[in-house]
Amino acid sequence: MHAVNFSDVQSAASRIEGIIARTPVVNSTEIDKLAGRTVYMKCENLQHIGAFKFRGATNAIQLMGQEAENGICTHSSGNHGQAVALAAKQRGVPSYIVMPENAPRIKVEGVASHGAEVILCEPNLAARISTAKSVLDRTGAVFIHPFDNPNVIAGQGTAAKEMIEECGGLDAILCPIGGGGLMSGTSISTKAMLPNARIFGTEPVGADDAARSLEAGSFFPQTGPNTICDGLLTSMGELTWPIIRDHVEKIVRVPDEEVLEAMTLIHNIFGMVVEPSGAISLAAVLREDFKSLRGIETIGIILCGGNVDPEKLPF
CATH class of the missing domain: 3.40.50.1100 (Rossmann fold)
Structure with missing residues (x-):
């Protein structure tokens, strides 16, 4: 029994409606060609305070x-x-x-x-x-814990709920993992609304505790992270790890240089600034190891934030 279920997400959605922004979902034929699939992006970089949080x-x-x-x-x-x-x-x-x-x-x-x-x-x-x-x-x-709080997790799950409502059937959903609040909420919404959809996490190569944990089937804490993705430096929590363990199929590791390329791609196509932690899931779907997965035609990803110091932008 997990700490949060889909009814908690539904209640959260009603509670925060009119306070949070219902952010847009965007698509690009150029990105679709690069990914070899249709990719929908939920723009939480356009949320109040510039992030899903x-x-x-x-x-x-x-x-x-x-x-x-x-x-x-x-x-x-x-x-x-x-x-x-x-x-x-x-x-x-x-x-x-x-x-x-x-x-x-x-x-x-x-x-x-x-x-x-x-x-x-x-x-x-x-x-x-x-x-x-x-x-x-x-x-x-x-x-209020940043991620290991049932009410926080339920609130984060509303982003995926909105994306699925707008996009309809998706074969897969990806989102980044730091402490795991967004990944947990996304997993709960996806499993309830799209039971057959595949759920993937994304992590930097230099901060891959969740990937190592999932592969081993037991929790590994984050130690000595080294990545530009400053929002993904923390370990998963006692509440988030079991949800991720039970629902996420695989966590895609992404090098920082590919994250920078994804940030540049988003800016060039949409004119949007997305922070490294927000761009990592796009970088993941463009990796050859992810593109080789079969049975995935439509993907939803969450661009989780857009707060980055101007001097650190790659464009």
């Missing part, structure tokens, strides 16, 4: 009662922090966001722009956790 944060904070009045705290490399900051602002409560000192500047500025208090820490999970604990002790705020 606003869905889960909004659902979780909307479900809170009086306990939210002292504020909301989280730790984040960027997008979840921005999402919590804006969702808390809309709820009218303070927010406290612990971020690694090497987080992209655009993401730190985004968090601060929504009135959150930003607390920087050393760039490792232990420092994030200890710093967040000190903030909770100081403020009495409530902690």
Whole structure:
């Protein structure tokens, strides 16, 4: 029994409707030719705060009662922090966001722009956790985990739900895996709405803990990640790993240079900026090892975010 089911996603969709943006799904004949298939892309880079994370944060904070009045705290490399900051602002409560000192500047500025208090820490999970604990002790705020929270996972699952509603039958869906909140929510929606669709994750070669875990059938934590995909540096959680283990067929590993090529391709065709973590699934469907898979004619992918420092753009 998993922590989240499709009825939770459906409830989340109703709860956050009118607060989150229903982002567009785009397609390109040029990309279809390169992939050898029809590829639909859900543009969560155009979501409020520039990433899918606003869905889960909004659902979780909307479900809170009086306990939210002292504020909301989280730790984040960027997008979840921005999402919590804006969702808390809309709820009218303070927010406290612990971020690694090497987080992209655009993401730190985004968090601060929504009135959150930003607390920087050393760039490792232990420092994030200890710093967040000190903030909770100081403020009495409530902690919202970036991905290992049932209400967050349910909210993230609404992106795939919308894409499937718009595209109809898809043979496969791909999305990136960091902590696994989006992948878990996507898996739950896909299995309920398209039981025969194949579900794939995508990961950087230099941060492939989920791929190693799935291949071994047991959890491997992330250690020493080395990738430009700053949103995919964390380990999966206690709630997300079982969902991924049970629903994801395969996780495609992608080198950073191919991620940069996918970012450039999206910009050249659509004029959109997508961050590395957002472009990795497109890079995956263009890899020969994925193109060799049979029985897949239509694919849905989630461009999960668009927050990247301008000087790090490859175009």
